[in-house]
């Protein structure tokens with residue numbers, strides 16, 4: 001059982017070694033909806049609202065959201081008329097997302113799955129959105145993450161990601177990829193800088209990489225300057 005026969009076996013071994021070191025689970029994290037977690041607000045990201053208002057995204061089409069959590073961005077996009085597939089591995093998060101969607105009478109296709117187990121046809125999506133999932137992806141899975149985005153996007157399609165600033169106000173571990181394995185921990189989520197983001201997504205065209213704007217808790221948009229908001233476009237073929 002602990003013999004390595006394939007590249008997948010190596011990835012699974014590294015997943016397991018990291019998991020063994022931590023008692024954290026996303027289902028436990030979401031079990032109390034009243035916790036004072038910044039992104040538990042029921043409001044879309046301020047950068048996402050900007051992309052829609054400033055027509056930086058196609059006006060219609062199919063969206064894939066990676067790590068949608070309780071669904072605030074998926075629901076916003078569905079309200080704008082997009083056809084949304086929203087994926088998360090936490091059944092607790094998705095139950096909350098479905099409750100929210102039902103309350104707001106919005107149709108979203110919520111999928112409870114690990115993003116690395118999705119069977120996505122090539123060039124299926126006009127837009128891919130990720131708010132806060134990518135920084136929880138271990139470095140050994142990053143190649144597959146980038147491949148998933150590149151493969152699932154249509155030519156000219158848009159990819160947007162928000163993720164921790166290195167040593168930002170929300171965290172964002174400033175450690176090398178190797179250090180993750182020395183410490184056997186992502187330290188609550190990896191931090192990035194704008195060069196690192198552009199290098200990771202070097203096959204895409206960087207349209208805008210900026211810090212998120214801070215938003216009041218009472219605002220109808222979510223924003224925190226401890227996060228990057230990065231928008232990329234898949235090059236036309």
Ligand SMILES: C[S@@+](CC[C@H](N)C(=O)[O-])C[C@H]1O[C@@H](n2cnc3c(N)ncnc32)[C@H](O)[C@@H]1O
Nearest residue numbers: 026039067068069088089090114115131132133
């Ligand atoms: C910080 S939360 C953000 C949730 C949501 N995007 C939001 O901003 O409200 C990160 C989410 O990514 C999900 N996640 C992490 N790794 C994942 C994976 N490999 N596949 C699917 N979902 C994942 C977690 O379950 C969690 O809901």
